[in-house]
Amino acid sequence: MEPEYDYLLAGGGAAGLSLAYHLSQEPRLRGKRVLLLEPAAKEQNDRTWSFWTDQPTPYDAVLAAEWRQLAFRSPQFSVVLPLRRHRYCTLRGLDFYRFVQAALAARPAQFTRVEARVEHLVNTPAGVVAHTSAGEFRARYAFDSRPPHLTPRPDRRYLWQHFVGWEVETDFDAFDAATPVFMDFTVPQQRECRFVYVLPFGPRRALVEYTLFSSQLLQPAEYEEALRAYLHQLLAGRPYRVAETETGAIPMTDHSFEARDGAHIVNLGTRGGRVKASTGYAFLRMQQQAARLTEALATTGTLPHDLTGDRWQFHLFDTLLLDIMQRRGERTRDIFAELFQRNPVERILDFLDERTTWPQNLQVMNSVTPWPFLRSIVQVLRGQPGKREE
Numbered sequence: 001m002e003p004e005y006d007y008l009l010a011g012g013g014a015a016g017l018s019l020a021y022h023l024s025q026e027p028r029l030r031g032k033r034v035l036l037l038e039p040a041a042k043e044q045n046d047r048t049w050s051f052w053t054d055q056p057t058p059y060d061a062v063l064a065a066e067w068r069q070l071a072f073r074s075p076q077f078s079v080v081l082p083l084r085r086h087r088y089c090t091l092r093g094l095d096f097y098r099f100v101q102a103a104l105a106a107r108p109a110q111f112t113r114v115e116a117r118v119e120h121l122v123n124t125p126a127g128v129v130a131h132t133s134a135g136e137f138r139a140r141y142a143f144d145s146r147p148p149h150l151t152p153r154p155d156r157r158y159l160w161q162h163f164v165g166w167e168v169e170t171d172f173d174a175f176d177a178a179t180p181v182f183m184d185f186t187v188p189q190q191r192e193c194r195f196v197y198v199l200p201f202g203p204r205r206a207l208v209e210y211t212l213f214s215s216q217l218l219q220p221a222e223y224e225e226a227l228r229a230y231l232h233q234l235l236a237g238r239p240y241r242v243a244e245t246e247t248g249a250i251p252m253t254d255h256s257f258e259a260r261d262g263a264h265i266v267n268l269g270t271r272g273g274r275v276k277a278s279t280g281y282a283f284l285r286m287q288q289q290a291a292r293l294t295e296a297l298a299t300t301g302t303l304p305h306d307l308t309g310d311r312w313q314f315h316l317f318d319t320l321l322l323d324i325m326q327r328r329g330e331r332t333r334d335i336f337a338e339l340f341q342r343n344p345v346e347r348i349l350d351f352l353d354e355r356t357t358w359p360q361n362l363q364v365m366n367s368v369t370p371w372p373f374l375r376s377i378v379q380v381l382r383g384q385p386g387k388r389e390e
């Protein structure tokens, strides 16, 4: 049977909508029919994405803020780093959803949105059948960004980036509006990797997030207590109001996410391994994949041979850092301090973006104390994730 749609998007969150947007902007794909299956209305500001970039993005007009420098703080080393090439950007989820929905609504013949939950996607010789809460749909290709269900493997590392953030307001100038705090490691580490992240939207308003990279989530009261202590010190005991709250738990793992599921189904977003294992950043990686897929579909009519462009050496670096976080989480602070102290910030951002060359990777590797990494290499070669060291 001929598919009714060319492309079917299962899930319309960050990854699904990013691909939809890229498809909508490609003149060579104007004749294609795209079906978006998403159960939620996406009318809430359910998260805020931040990322750094040295390129224009499609969402520049709706960014909440952008900055040209970043602060890093730790007990041994603190610095404000001017960004010469990059900018650090913040995009509110709701602004992104509305922006993309408006672009899709402008092409009603091309895009159909159905509020439905996808239950199964099945490959067929001609494409894909989606079994959903609203019936069956057929398409040539499906792009699946439903949240993944991971079955943990004993040889892999499973941590979380988990956080509670408060968007706080004050009646006095309290924040340096020019300088987001990328990581403030001056908080007690409690044998884990713990830091505070601050996005100043103005001198009297900022998102302040207490963040951990670790395997166990905390009780809500523990994040809140840490936030209260941090804000008490930062604002010298002066009052503030909590205008909004953001909580999240992002998987940080070297689990191998499959880029595809058979001939006609491509996995996107978290499900497709776009969350960078050692940092939790994903938004720009999803844009890059959306651009790669769109370009291949427009030029060849089929999927690209390499669906992600990932390079194995960065996967190895991520694994080593996750192993250290798992064995001696509190060491992470020293590693980031060494990285920021001994490298130009642009090199670190390029390295975390997986854009650096081998000579640059060697410079980055040479800048950190080697023995924790050597120890993790042994664990990786043995196929055993490191365990918490006493």
Ligand SMILES: Cc1cc2nc3c(=O)[nH]c(=O)nc-3n(C[C@H](O)[C@H](O)[C@H](O)COP(=O)(O)OP(=O)(O)OC[C@H]3O[C@@H](n4cnc5c(N)ncnc54)[C@H](O)[C@@H]3O)c2cc1C
Pocket (backbone or CB within 6 Å): 010, 011, 012, 013, 014, 015, 016, 037, 038, 039, 040, 046, 047, 048, 049, 050, 051, 116, 117, 118, 119, 145, 146, 147, 246, 247, 248, 249, 250, 268, 269, 270, 271, 275, 280, 281, 282, 283, 284
């Ligand atoms: C609170 C929070 C803050 C984050 N901040 C950042 C950040 O600052 N920078 C960054 O780079 N990354 C960040 N991330 C990580 C990552 O960018 C986000 O998790 C991102 O939303 C992942 O995109 P996704 O499309 O995989 O998942 P989602 O955006 O969650 O989209 C998945 C979609 O699938 C839908 N769905 C669920 N079940 C079904 C079903 N059965 N059928 C069809 N659809 C279904 C959901 O309703 C949802 O809309 C953050 C994550 C969280 C949770």
